[in-house]
Amino acid sequence: MNGPMLQSCGACCRRWQFRRGACPACGSAEVSEIAASGQGTVWSVTQVMRAPLSELDVPGGYGIALVTLVEGPRIMCRAENGLAIGERVTVTIRADNLPAATRA
Amino acid sequence: MAFLTGVAATAFGKHPGSDAPTLMETAARTAITDAGLPLEAVDGLVCGYATTFPHLMTATVMVERLGLKPRHAHQAAVGGATGAVGILLARHLIAAGACRHVLVLGGENRLTGQSRDDAVKTLAGVGHPVHEVPLGASVPAYYALVAARHLHETGASEGDLAELAVLMRRHAADHPGAQLTKPIGVDDVMASKPVATPLKLLDCCPISDGAAAVVVSAEPGQGASIRLAGWGEAHTHQHVSEMPDDLGLGARMAASAAFERAGRTASDMRLLGLYDSFTPTLAIFLEALGFAAPGQAGPMARDGLFGRDGHFPLNLHGGLLSYGHPGVAGFLAHVVEVVRQMRGEAGTRQVKGPPPLAYCHADGGVFSSHAGFVLERTA
Ligand SMILES: [Zn+2]
Numbered sequence: 146m147n148g149p150m151l152q153s154c155g156a157c158c159r160r161w162q163f164r165r166g167a168c169p170a171c172g173s174a175e176v177s178e179i180a181a182s183g184q185g186t187v188w189s190v191t192q193v194m195r196a197p198l199s200e201l202d203v204p205g206g207y208g209i210a211l212v213t214l215v216e217g218p219r220i221m222c223r224a225e226n227g228l229a230i231g232e233r234v235t236v237t238i239r240a241d242n243l244p245a246a247t248r249a
Numbered sequence: 250m251a252f253l254t255g256v257a258a259t260a261f262g263k264h265p266g267s268d269a270p271t272l273m274e275t276a277a278r279t280a281i282t283d284a285g286l287p288l289e290a291v292d293g294l295v296c297g298y299a300t301t302f303p304h305l306m307t308a309t310v311m312v313e314r315l316g317l318k319p320r321h322a323h324q325a326a327v328g329g330a331t332g333a334v335g336i337l338l339a340r341h342l343i344a345a346g347a348c349r350h351v352l353v354l355g356g357e358n359r360l361t362g363q364s365r366d367d368a369v370k371t372l373a374g375v376g377h378p379v380h381e382v383p384l385g386a387s388v389p390a391y392y393a394l395v396a397a398r399h400l401h402e403t404g405a406s407e408g409d410l411a412e413l414a415v416l417m418r419r420h421a422a423d424h425p426g427a428q429l430t431k432p433i434g435v436d437d438v439m440a441s442k443p444v445a446t447p448l449k450l451l452d453c454c455p456i457s458d459g460a461a462a463v464v465v466s467a468e469p470g471q472g473a474s475i476r477l478a479g480w481g482e483a484h485t486h487q488h489v490s491e492m493p494d495d496l497g498l499g500a501r502m503a504a505s506a507a508f509e510r511a512g513r514t515a516s517d518m519r520l521l522g523l524y525d526s527f528t529p530t531l532a533i534f535l536e537a538l539g540f541a542a543p544g545q546a547g548p549m550a551r552d553g554l555f556g557r558d559g560h561f562p563l564n565l566h567g568g569l570l571s572y573g574h575p576g577v578a579g580f581l582a583h584v585v586e587v588v589r590q591m592r593g594e595a596g597t598r599q600v601k602g603p604p605p606l607a608y609c610h611a612d613g614g615v616f617s618s619h620a621g622f623v624l625e626r627t628a
Pocket of ligand 1: 154155156157158159168169170171172173
């Protein structure tokens with residue numbers, strides 16, 4: 146299983162996804178890259194029925210979720226159809242490099 | 250002290266053949282005339298960006314076009330909050346003694362000046378270029394994620410959100426400049442095309458052409474005196490992935506500062522001009538700012554609380570959802586309506602009173618940047 150990559154603060158243990166040169170919580174520059182377990186909970190989810198680019202449009206739309214990882218941060222990923230808020234999911238990086246959430 | 254002395258908005262909808270500077274020029278000249286000022290009195294300009302006119306120096310273009318000789322001019326970009334931040338900035342410029350009459354301006358041909366795909370793609374770019382946009386997320390999708398969370402947390406229904414679209418449409422019907430005036434009911438909203446669940450087409454504001462302008466001055470103008478009594482901003486995140494768990498946090502931070510500076514509370518307000526890009530935007534603002542209990546914005550709209558004769562009349566021109574949304578001018582049109590109502594100049598839409606206190610609020614991004622202010626009629 147390849148989980149999404151995060152950054153982790155060596156000083157205060159805060160973890161986050163968007164790349165930064167220092168910790169957004171405490172300012173420490175002691176930042177390392179870690180691989181997330183991929184385990185998390187659906188914070189919110191939507192089925193996109195009208196894509197921003199017509200080439201992305203698929204019948205029935207596609208799911209996008211915000212998943213709160215057990216490591217702390219909330220990340221956006223493609224979602225298996227029918228996911229509900231509060232469900233336990235596993236986030237993996239697909240072959241096309243996009244993170245995707247499936248029922249744990 | 251700062252006062253809102255001049256306001257103007259064009260009709261919103263289609264203005265084929267009018268580019269952004271042309272639309273802005275119309276609104277600017279009308280607002281300056283409305284303030285009763287000669288052109289040379291305008292010594293400041295805060296000009297919003299225009300997606301159909303991606304110029305590095307939009308403010309300077311408008312200085313040249315209008316024939317202004319300002320002591321300060323620049324282009325501002327805070328997404329949907331640009332007009333609100335612009336008005337606060339005008340107040341700060343006046344307080345600093347740098348300017349006496351600042352024009353806050355926005356407008357563009359967002360509807361007819363580009364294809365729908367281009368418009369949607371440009372807007373989706375507020376998402377994170379690595380972690381959000383490649384997933385196929387769009388602005389409606391970002392707001393849909395917040396909307397779904399809001400419904401989950403409050404127990405409100407999609408039908409409750411629909412009430413807010415119905416209300417905005419009812420208000421727009423009384424304004425000759427509104428883009429969408431055909432009456433709708435909750436059923437119409439529920440039956441409209443799904444965009445990103447739980448949002449349907451009628452939960453989303455349209456894309457429009459149009460412009461609006463507000464003059465902020467060091468002294469009251471002719472007629473009613475509308476003072477900027479309190480203001481606040483909050484910038485809690487940019488991307489929805491990093492939005493605080495408390496969906497109303499940024500709105501509440503900006504509003505609390507505004508109410509505190511004005512020495513007022515939400516319950517003192519008698520008129521509201523709240524940004525309504527999507528029905529959940531309005532629901533979250535109404536509930537976070539204390540105008541409705543959690544999950545109750547829709548039911549309270551249905552009961553008439555936010556109508557012209559209600560306790561908190563809201564967006565009486567029809568808001569972004571029905572008056573229309575041409576970008577920066579979108580929120581400025583809320584301010585234009587609020588000022589006209591406070592002056593008692595709103596004609597058939599006029600609230601009884603006229604209202605002595607109003608609160609205006611906008612967000613940019615996805616509840617990312619907030620600016621709010623209290624207006625008080627002092628004479
Ligand atoms: Zn830290």
